[in-house]
Amino acid sequence: MLAEPPLGLYVHMPWCLAKCPYCDFNSHGLRGELPHERYTAALIRDLERAAGPLRGRELATVFFGGGTPSLFPAESVARVLTAARRLLATDASLEVTLEANPGGMEIGDLASFRDAGVTRISLGVQSFDARALRVLGRIHGPDEARAAARAVSAAGLERLNLDLMYALPGQSAEEAVADVEAAVVLAPEHISQYQLTLEPNTLFHARPPELPDEDSAAAMQEATAEALAAAGYVRYEVSAWARPGAECRHNLNYWRYGDYLGVGAGAHGKITRTEEGRILRTRNFRHPDAYMQAGDPLEELTEVAPRDRVFEFMLNVLRLADGFDTALFESRTGMPAGVLAPALARADDLGLVEACGNAAWRPTLRGLQFLNDLQILFLPEATDS
Amino acid sequence: MKRIRNFSIIAHIDHGKSTLADRFIQTCGGLADREMSDQVLDSMDLERERGITIKAQSVSLNYQAKDGETYQLNLIDTPGHVDFSYEVSRSLAACEGALLVVDAAQGVEAQSVANCYTAIEQGLEVLPVVNKIDLPSADAERVCTEIEEIIGIDATDAVRTSAKTGLGVVDVLEAVVSRIPEPEGDPDAPLQALIIDSWFDNYVGVVSLIRIVNGRLGKRDKVRVMSTGRSYPADRIGRFTPKMTDTGLLETGEVGFLVAGIKEIDGAPVGDTLTLESNPCSEPLPGFREVQPRVFAGLFPVSSDDYETFREALQKLKLNDSALHYEPESSGALGFGFRCGFLGMLHMEIVQERLEREYGLELITTAPTVVYELATTDGAVSYVDNPARLPQSSQLDEIREPIILANILVPQNHVGAVIGLCVEKRGVQKRMQYLGGQVSLEYELPMSEVVLDFFDRLKSVSRGYASFDYEFCRYQAAPLTRLDILINGERVDALSVIVHRESAYRRGKDLVERMRELIPRQMFDVAIQAAIGGQIIARTTVKALRKNVTAKCYGGDVSRKRKLLEKQKAGKRRMKQVGSVEIPQEAFLAVLQVEKK
Numbered sequence: 005m006l007a008e009p010p011l012g013l014y015v016h017m018p019w020c021l022a023k024c025p026y027c028d029f030n031s032h033g034l035r036g037e038l039p040h041e042r043y044t045a046a047l048i049r050d051l052e053r054a055a056g057p058l059r060g061r062e063l064a065t066v067f068f069g070g071g072t073p074s075l076f077p078a079e080s081v082a083r084v085l086t087a088a089r090r091l092l093a094t095d096a097s098l099e100v101t102l103e104a105n106p107g108g109m110e111i112g113d114l115a116s117f118r119d120a121g122v123t124r125i126s127l128g129v130q131s132f133d134a135r136a137l138r139v140l141g142r143i144h145g146p147d148e149a150r151a152a153a154r155a156v157s158a159a160g161l162e163r164l165n166l167d168l169m170y171a172l173p174g175q176s177a178e179e180a181v182a183d184v185e186a187a188v189v190l191a192p193e194h195i196s197q198y199q200l201t202l203e204p205n206t207l208f209h210a211r212p213p214e215l216p217d218e219d220s221a222a223a224m225q226e227a228t229a230e231a232l233a234a235a236g237y238v239r240y241e242v243s244a245w246a247r248p249g250a251e252c253r254h255n256l257n258y259w260r261y262g263d264y265l266g267v268g269a270g271a272h273g274k275i276t277r278t279e280e281g282r283i284l285r286t287r288n289f290r291h292p293d294a295y296m297q298a299g300d301p302l303e304e305l306t307e308v309a310p311r312d313r314v315f316e317f318m319l320n321v322l323r324l325a326d327g328f329d330t331a332l333f334e335s336r337t338g339m340p341a342g343v344l345a346p347a348l349a350r351a352d353d354l355g356l357v358e359a360c361g362n363a364a365w366r367p368t369l370r371g372l373q374f375l376n377d378l379q380i381l382f383l384p385e386a387t388d389s
Numbered sequence: 390m391k392r393i394r395n396f397s398i399i400a401h402i403d404h405g406k407s408t409l410a411d412r413f414i415q416t417c418g419g420l421a422d423r424e425m426s427d428q429v430l431d432s433m434d435l436e437r438e439r440g441i442t443i444k445a446q447s448v449s450l451n452y453q454a455k456d457g458e459t460y461q462l463n464l465i466d467t468p469g470h471v472d473f474s475y476e477v478s479r480s481l482a483a484c485e486g487a488l489l490v491v492d493a494a495q496g497v498e499a500q501s502v503a504n505c506y507t508a509i510e511q512g513l514e515v516l517p518v519v520n521k522i523d524l525p526s527a528d529a530e531r532v533c534t535e536i537e538e539i540i541g542i543d544a545t546d547a548v549r550t551s552a553k554t555g556l557g558v559v560d561v562l563e564a565v566v567s568r569i570p571e572p573e574g575d576p577d578a579p580l581q582a583l584i585i586d587s588w589f590d591n592y593v594g595v596v597s598l599i600r601i602v603n604g605r606l607g608k609r610d611k612v613r614v615m616s617t618g619r620s621y622p623a624d625r626i627g628r629f630t631p632k633m634t635d636t637g638l639l640e641t642g643e644v645g646f647l648v649a650g651i652k653e654i655d656g657a658p659v660g661d662t663l664t665l666e667s668n669p670c671s672e673p674l675p676g677f678r679e680v681q682p683r684v685f686a687g688l689f690p691v692s693s694d695d696y697e698t699f700r701e702a703l704q705k706l707k708l709n710d711s712a713l714h715y716e717p718e719s720s721g722a723l724g725f726g727f728r729c730g731f732l733g734m735l736h737m738e739i740v741q742e743r744l745e746r747e748y749g750l751e752l753i754t755t756a757p758t759v760v761y762e763l764a765t766t767d768g769a770v771s772y773v774d775n776p777a778r779l780p781q782s783s784q785l786d787e788i789r790e791p792i793i794l795a796n797i798l799v800p801q802n803h804v805g806a807v808i809g810l811c812v813e814k815r816g817v818q819k820r821m822q823y824l825g826g827q828v829s830l831e832y833e834l835p836m837s838e839v840v841l842d843f844f845d846r847l848k849s850v851s852r853g854y855a856s857f858d859y860e861f862c863r864y865q866a867a868p869l870t871r872l873d874i875l876i877n878g879e880r881v882d883a884l885s886v887i888v889h890r891e892s893a894y895r896r897g898k899d900l901v902e903r904m905r906e907l908i909p910r911q912m913f914d915v916a917i918q919a920a921i922g923g924q925i926i927a928r929t930t931v932k933a934l935r936k937n938v939t940a941k942c943y944g945g946d947v948s949r950k951r952k953l954l955e956k957q958k959a960g961k962r963r964m965k966q967v968g969s970v971e972i973p974q975e976a977f978l979a980v981l982q983v984e985k986k
Contacts, residue, residue, distance in 0.1 A: 014945050029943060069943075169941075201940040222935030242939050258944035272945035287946075316947050319954075354912070354969070373936040374912050380958050383951075 006338030016268030025207035065254035074104035078116030106152035114159035193250035327366025472733030483600035486569030493527035499798035499856035572642030580604035621649035682730025689726030
């Protein structure tokens with residue numbers, strides 16, 4: 005039976021000081037003044053509209069993502085959070101993450117963010133190597149990254165995440181490990197680690213830098229994983245490492261196919277309507293101007309068909325080292341767990357998943373390494389024709 | 390009979406046969422101008438595209454000659470490729486004469502030579518015609534000399550024409566009337582009619598193009614197909630003008646069509662003799678032969694859902710192509726498909742292309758193979774057309790491979806390269822003759838080598854100038870063995886090949902190397918081995934991929950990730966799963982490309 009899952013709120017802040025050449029997110033280089041007043045007003049309108057029908061549901065997490073949300077004044081964050089608290093039930097455990105970039109011009113006033121209700125800062129460090137940062141088009145240097153990380157602790161924020169990338173142009177395995185070690189020294193509770201890829205509609209895609217080959221990239225992943233594990237971090241998701249208990253609850257909710265409101269330009273939301281037995285997806289206008297101008301910023305509302313729920317659930321949950329149990333599957337998708345049996349058996353044969361405990365499955369280490377191959381097994385057969 | 394002329398046009402591809410035929414039709418008023426589409430006789434799209442004729446077609450024209458008489462000119466088109474030499478010989482057998490059309494710029498080519506010899510052997514009057522004299526590079530004198538030197542016929546009176554501009558076309562028709570003999574034959578003798586070609590028409594069933602050699606055939610006569618002994622009432626009889634025109638009667642010497650309620654093309658085989666049930670002749674006409682496919686390949690639908698469509702498509706093609714053979718084949722690697730037999734490589738390509746184009750099928754084709762003759766220790770003789778089915782050598786006394794006699798015509802400056810190629814292909818030289826600027830070579834070659842890539846190689850070593858024609862000679866014992874490819878220890882039946890023992894090691898090494906390049910890295914090591922019997926002669930490994938790439942993606946949006954995965958899945962679907970290994974389609978044809986490096 006479809007049950008009401010935990011609810012998160014994602015708030016998209018679509019501006020950066022400069023667009024990075026690898027980034028394919030909905031972010032825009034800032035030209036002129038940041039229209040924070042107009043945008044914050046639009047966010048609140050959007051939130052009121054989106055949260056209205058959910059009145060009374062409990063909100064567990066908020067995530068300000070971007071772009072560079074730390075470019076906004078803390079007051080904007082405070083106003084959005086106040087509106088969220090007004091519209092939805094919250095308690096003291098509310099996790100509020102804000103993405104920030106380490107440059108002096110973009111880090112923002114961390115203490116004010118803390119006062120506004122932010123509990124967690126996610127810093128887009130990417131690397132501690134000056135040359136690598138330049139190639140990536142980052143506007144900060146290694147020292148600024150270190151200073152920003154220390155400032156987060158000094159400001160009394162509970163949690164810190166550092167975003168790192170590996171397989172950077174010209175990078176060696178030693179350099180990738182050095183990046184991880186430099187991060188570990190700063191003692192963040194959480195480290196996210198991604199391989200640099202060349203995505204369509206980016207500058208790097210048009211003019212690709214020379215990247216390490218796939219075997220070198222794999223070697224870096226393995227070496228850095230060893231370093232992270234040695235430092236006491238646990239890989240709880242394919243790309244996310246945390247000290248036990250410090251996992252990102254907002255992201256965990258995505259990965260467990262929970263609900264979330266998507267507010268802001270281009271934001272996506274997913275809401276379960278248990279009384280109707282439906283799951284809906286929402287998507288807002290992508291361009292900030294279109295978003296701010298629209299009376300109703302919702303561009304698309306689609307229902308997730310039952311068989312697509314199965315795939316979407318697996319797509320997400322297989323990223324998690326602890327996997328899932330069938331009770332979670334049934335309550336989140338409304339589908340009987342039996343439908344998974346053939347694909348799970350195939351995945352088991354390939355050594356990509358393993359049973360763990362009663363009616364529970366998790367990806368093996370091999371399954372995490374070959375996550376795409378694993379996820380593909382759960383794609384529905386040829387979509388409606 | 391006096392005013393009937395039956396003739397063919399012998400020409401190399403592109404030397405202008407079809408254009409010339411179109412001019413004849415136009416000159417004789419066979420079609421109104423608006424009905425003329427280019428190259429009327431090549432009616433299949435594919436024929437038109439490739440500029441080759443697959444089915445022999447004919448046109449019957451009334452020509453008002455300069456002597457004031459009206460002549461019935463029957464032009465019998467001939468298929469234009471090496472694979473169809475038997476069909477060519479049957480078309481020629483229906484004629485008293487042939488036009489040898491040679492491109493004034495290109496000169497004589499081997500294919501024309503072979504067909505020309507067939508015509509001369511069958512007693513036809515061969516009239517040389519030099520075409521395309523409007524081209525700036527035309528050299529009619531040189532071409533006439535070549536005709537005399539290479540073919541050995543007098544080219545003094547060769548007609549010069551340009552089918553494209555229409556120049557000299559009437560001269561050609563006048564030559565046909567004055568120099569090609571009238572048909573002989575006895576109108577009062579029992580009917581003997583030669584089946585020149587048969588094809589399947591959706592509305593009327595099998596239509597046969599026939600030549601009345603003796604006697605006459607009328608509507609409602611009961612005709613007997615001599616090779617099968619079966620009889621059919623003649624429903625429709627007439628001539629192609631070029632439209633199908635009923636006349637109700639065909640007289641001695643005439644060429645026309647017969648529709649007799651025959652449902653399958655095998656019911657009216659090319660080269661067979663028709664006679665009357667009521668007054669049969671004693672002997673069939675000479676030269677009939679059952680068509681034997683010489684090249685075989687497994688064809689498998691990429692998606693097993695297409696199997697039924699594929700079967701129906703083959704059935705339909707077979708209606709019109711008696712040379713096409715097929716029988717169900719089941720491969721461990723490729724699933725269910727058909728083992729198909731073809732006359733040669735071009736025939737195979739044509740069938741493949743039609744299946745893909747006209748029936749929308751996506752097919753995997755295994756490397757083509759010839760038919761081997763096996764002598765087993767118990768004295769029995771059998772044939773194998775599938776390497777995977779070659780029995781263990783202990784049970785075999787001898788394996789015999791088909792040998793062909795190849796006629797190659799090549800300009801002098803490329804002869805060295807061509808000889809080198811023939812030697813590499815285990816050829817034995819039978820004859821070599823300098824003819825003008827050209828050299829005529831005769832080689833006996835194992836057909837398996839010709840199937841492999843001979844034609845392409847010949848073109849490339851001679852910069853496109855060599856031309857080639859072949860005929861089957863005999864089976865000859867050879868030290869042959871089966872070379873197997875094992876993927877992760879499992880023999881992949883569709884990749885087995887029969888090779889010469891002495892080249893087995895090299896082929897094995899090349900083949901595993903090629904496989905290594907073609908098989909993408911997977912989650913585990915893929916071991917590729919080449920083996921003869923139980924002995925591994927070459928091995929290599931496709932190293933396992935160590936991980937997938939997990940890029941940063943926005944957790945709220947699943948659609949992009951999904952699209953990415955769907956694309957990857959589609960890519961996998963285009964591969965064939967052998968055990969747990971995914972093998973791309975190209976790998977199954979890799980055997981062919983081994984020596985192309």
